Amino acid sequence: MSKRLRQALIILGVLLVAGLLISSIIKRGVCSYYGYQTDRETKYAPFVGCMVKASGNWVLRSELRAIQ
Template structure:
C-alpha cells in the first residue's frame, strides 16, 4: 500500500468519525431542546433516537402521537 493511499484512508476515516460525532451531538442537542420546550423528561438513546417519558414509560418521540 502506498503512502499516499494510506494517508487518504486515514484522513477519510477521521472525517467520517468527525461527521458521526457532530451528528450525534446535534441529535442529542435537538432532543434536549425538545424536552426544554415541552417541559418533559427526554433522553437520547443511541441507534434509537429521542425518547420521551410518558406515564412512567419511555416512548420514541416520533411515536408520541400514538400514545397520547
Template sequence: MKRKALIIGGGMLGIWLIAAIVLARTNCAWYGSQTERDTRYAAFVGCMVRVGNHWVPRAELRTEQ
C-alpha cells in the same frame, strides 16, 4: 498516498459521526425544554419522551397520546 487518504477519510468520517450524535442529543434536550417534558437520548433509538410511567420514542409519541 492511498494510506494517507484512507486515514484522512476515516478521521473525517469519525468527526462527522461525533457531530451528528452531539446534534441529535442537543435536539432532544431542546425538545424537552420547549415542551417541558422529560426527555433522554437513547443510542440506536433516538429521542425518548416520558409518557406516564414509561418511555416512548419521540417519533411514536403521537400514537401514544
C-alpha cells in the same frame, strides 16, 4: 499500498468519525431542546433516538402521538 493512498484512507476515516460525533452531538441537543420546549423529560438513546417519558414509560418521540 502507496503512502498517498494510506494517508487518504486515514484522513477519510478521521473525517467519518468526526462526522458521526458531530451528528450525535446535534441529535442529543435537538432532543434536549425538545424536552425544554415541551417541559417533558427526555433522553437520547444511541441507535434508537429521542425518548420521551410519557405515563411513566419511555416512548420514542416519533411514536408519541400514537400514545396520546
